[in-house]
Amino acid sequence: MGQFDFDVAHLLAGGLVLISLTMLYQDRLYALIRVFALHAFVLALSVAWQAAIQNAAHLYITAAIALVFKGIIIPVALHRIMVRLGIHREIETVVGIGPTMLAGIGLVALSMVVMLRVTAEADSLAREDLAFALSVVLLGLLLMVTRRNAVSLVVGFMSLENGLILAATGAKGMPLVVEISVAFSVLIAFIVIGIFLFQIRERFDTVDVGALDRFRGERR
Amino acid sequence: MSALSFNPLAAVLLIPACATVLLAVLPSYRLSARLNVLASLLTLLSAVSLLVDRPAPSQFLMVDDLNVVFIVLSTLVGFTTSVFSASYIAHEIEIGRLSPASLRFYHAMYQVMMLGMNLALVANNIGLMWVAIEIATLSTVLMVGIYRTPEAIEAAWKYFILGSVGIALALFGTILVYMAARPVVGEGLDGMTWTLLIQRVALFDPALLNVAFVFLLLGYGTKVGLTPLHAWLPDAHAEGPTPISAVLSGLLLNVALYALLRFKILLAANPGAIAPGPLLVTMGLTSLVFAAFMLYRRRDIKRMFAYSSIEHMGIIAFAFGMGGPLANFAGLLHMTMHSLTKSAIFFSVGHISQIKGTQKIADIRGLTVTHPVLGWGLVLGVVAIAGMPPLGIFTSEFLVVSSTFARQPLLALPLVLGLLVGFGALFLQLGAVAFGEPLGSRAPAKASHVPMFAHLALVLVAGIYLPGPLVAWFQHVARILG
Numbered sequence: 001m002g003q004f005d006f007d008v009a010h011l012l013a014g015g016l017v018l019i020s021l022t023m024l025y026q027d028r029l030y031a032l033i034r035v036f037a038l039h040a041f042v043l044a045l046s047v048a049w050q051a052a053i054q055n056a057a058h059l060y061i062t063a064a065i066a067l068v069f070k071g072i073i074i075p076v077a078l079h080r081i082m083v084r085l086g087i088h089r090e091i092e093t094v095v096g097i098g099p100t101m102l103a104g105i106g107l108v109a110l111s112m113v114v115m116l117r118v119t120a121e122a123d124s125l126a127r128e129d130l131a132f133a134l135s136v137v138l139l140g141l142l143l144m145v146t147r148r149n150a151v152s153l154v155v156g157f158m159s160l161e162n163g164l165i166l167a168a169t170g171a172k173g174m175p176l177v178v179e180i181s182v183a184f185s186v187l188i189a190f191i192v193i194g195i196f197l198f199q200i201r202e203r204f205d206t207v208d209v210g211a212l213d214r215f216r217g218e219r220r
Numbered sequence: 221m222s223a224l225s226f227n228p229l230a231a232v233l234l235i236p237a238c239a240t241v242l243l244a245v246l247p248s249y250r251l252s253a254r255l256n257v258l259a260s261l262l263t264l265l266s267a268v269s270l271l272v273d274r275p276a277p278s279q280f281l282m283v284d285d286l287n288v289v290f291i292v293l294s295t296l297v298g299f300t301t302s303v304f305s306a307s308y309i310a311h312e313i314e315i316g317r318l319s320p321a322s323l324r325f326y327h328a329m330y331q332v333m334m335l336g337m338n339l340a341l342v343a344n345n346i347g348l349m350w351v352a353i354e355i356a357t358l359s360t361v362l363m364v365g366i367y368r369t370p371e372a373i374e375a376a377w378k379y380f381i382l383g384s385v386g387i388a389l390a391l392f393g394t395i396l397v398y399m400a401a402r403p404v405v406g407e408g409l410d411g412m413t414w415t416l417l418i419q420r421v422a423l424f425d426p427a428l429l430n431v432a433f434v435f436l437l438l439g440y441g442t443k444v445g446l447t448p449l450h451a452w453l454p455d456a457h458a459e460g461p462t463p464i465s466a467v468l469s470g471l472l473l474n475v476a477l478y479a480l481l482r483f484k485i486l487l488a489a490n491p492g493a494i495a496p497g498p499l500l501v502t503m504g505l506t507s508l509v510f511a512a513f514m515l516y517r518r519r520d521i522k523r524m525f526a527y528s529s530i531e532h533m534g535i536i537a538f539a540f541g542m543g544g545p546l547a548n549f550a551g552l553l554h555m556t557m558h559s560l561t562k563s564a565i566f567f568s569v570g571h572i573s574q575i576k577g578t579q580k581i582a583d584i585r586g587l588t589v590t591h592p593v594l595g596w597g598l599v600l601g602v603v604a605i606a607g608m609p610p611l612g613i614f615t616s617e618f619l620v621v622s623s624t625f626a627r628q629p630l631l632a633l634p635l636v637l638g639l640l641v642g643f644g645a646l647f648l649q650l651g652a653v654a655f656g657e658p659l660g661s662r663a664p665a666k667a668s669h670v671p672m673f674a675h676l677a678l679v680l681v682a683g684i685y686l687p688g689p690l691v692a693w694f695q696h697v698a699r700i701l702g
Binding site for chain 1: 345347348350351354358361373376377380381384385387388389391392395396398399402403407408409411412425427428430431
């Protein structure tokens with residue numbers, strides 16, 4: 001593998017981590033969704049690059065799914081849902097941006113330390129890819145726990161899943177990558193349809209304790 | 221073997237697949253309820269025939285001594301639950317809680333779930349196993365939300381999000397296992413085929429396997445309902461239709477545990493990797509003690525038994541974490557007994573909450589007077605699940621406790637504490653429900669009692685006398701588990 005191939009793959013994977021960090025401080029839903037579309041676009045480029053340098057034609061399908069489904073269809077659908085639920089003007093700040101960013105940086109550092117140490121014997125491309133992928137996964141989780149809106153929950157989950165696809169394509173010759181990305185697309189489609197049909201606006205943490213009791217079926 | 225001859229392995233997967241298609245198009249719910257029972261029975265028969273006629277492992281599917289136990293158990297509970305489900309939904313149609321269209325969906329999803337679980341159990345490929353568990357989870361999510369009440373949608377949504385995060389973490393772990401296997405086993409499908417992995421696992425990079433197991437434990441552990449990842453479980457049990465509570469507790473938790481056990485065997489075979497046992501022991505004990513205390517203040521009867529499921533999955537994870545022939549044997553036996561008992565309890569609770577029109581414990585009183593058969597069935601089930609002799613759970617809990625005392629006496633203290641606290645909670649709640657001043661409707665139950673008593677009879681027989689071949693079989697599997 002040439003140095004250039006490695007550099008481009010490295011650049012794209014690093015770009016995903018950077019965009020994940022960018023998502024953490026988007027407090028407007030529209031902006032969050034646009035940044036996510038960019039995330040999906042960079043993922044598609046990264047997967048396509050892996051397909052080219054690994055000579056793995058089936059990965060182009062995964063790249064196409066990332067581009068069309070997650071880069072275009074889902075953002076458009078989420079836009080429509082936001083308008084329908086009347087939450088398109090909402091600004092959410094559950095945890096301050098400063099602490100969230102610090103936590104995000106900590107998570108990236110953590111995944112570098114963990115993955116680079118345990119993959120000492122793997123080839124350098126796979127090592128870097130896994131470390132970046134774990135960062136994207138953890139940042140996705142962080143996004144999910146710091147937001148309370150159902151739409152940003154889904155965006156967090158999808159960025160987490162982008163990290164998984166990055167890991168799967170970085171693991172050279174991994175079978176079933178296409179099947180797994182299709183399975184995930186089905187999962188996400190279900191989530192989005194669920195929000196749309198049942199008008200789920202928020203996650204379950206509510207300050208109204210009465211509502212909590214009702215949800216738990218615990219009221220006498 | 222010619223293509224035309226009977227292939228039980230294919231049948232275990234194809235029968236649910238074909239039944240799904242049929243049930244999705246058949247309009248009459250009476251017919252589909254019967255078809256659901258028939259398909260489940262045929263699947264059970266094919267699963268039993270796997271005990272004698274076992275095909276050689278292929279790249280995607282395999283049957284070995286370990287998973288055949290799980291397959292027979294899950295198809296058995298799948299069949300009895302389909303019988304219970306037929307009488308349960310007849311009542312739901314009568315009171316108009318479910319429409320015929322949603323029932324069509326329900327029956328189709330029931331078979332999709334059976335397909336997913338059977339596929340997860342027979343998969344020889346860790347990627348395929350992951351996809352199958354995702355299918356099973358998705359279908360149960362859809363069934364949990366089938367009543368369309370805000371609470372049901374809430375429960376389904378919570379289950380969905382937590383389940384999805386769990387499944388994502390499990391996939392990351394699966395990718396790491398492949399990364400560890402690739403330099404040794406080679407690229408492509410071979411690197412994910414379990415039978416090949418286990419042969420060469422001693423040469424894998426232990427550090428990578430360790431990290432992989434942490435992700436797999438968190439991911440599949442969410443589905444097993446181990447504390448602190450259990451948050452979805454009580455809601456999903458309480459708000460969905462009761463047949464689904466029965467299969468969730470009786471089957472889906474086991475299937476996720478099975479996935480964890482497969483990876484535990486992998487790690488145990490690698491000399492450099494961490495011992496997976498202590499992790500399982502810790503999570504198991506935490507779940508047991510936490511759930512035992514949570515049992516006290518439950519006001520919803522289905523939620524209470526959901527917490528009891530967390531408690532018992534904790535005991536099972538603890539037993540498998542302890543390892544060794546005796547504790548593994550106890551774990552297997554406990555898993556079997558818990559599946560049978562807990563689904564029997566849900567069969568009884570399902571009819572009771574239908575007749576009384578409520579799931580609130582405060583409104584269900586004096587069942588042994590108003591509905592003797594259901595009431596005494598529930599009493600028997602709770603006596604069994606609390607671990608009283610002579611029923612089967614007593615045997616398995618006794619084995620877990622005694623093997624722990626023999627090897628790690630200190631660990632036995634929280635174990636016994638959890639068991640006693642849970643025991644107390646169950647009997648405290650049972651007293652009023654079964655023997656209190658009768659409350660609520662006395663309408664006769666149009667229930668089928670056969671599934672409930674069939675399960676309880678099996679549990680009773682297992683508690684008094686375990687057949688020799690079964691003991692030998694479990695001992696053999698316990699040795700595989702290491």
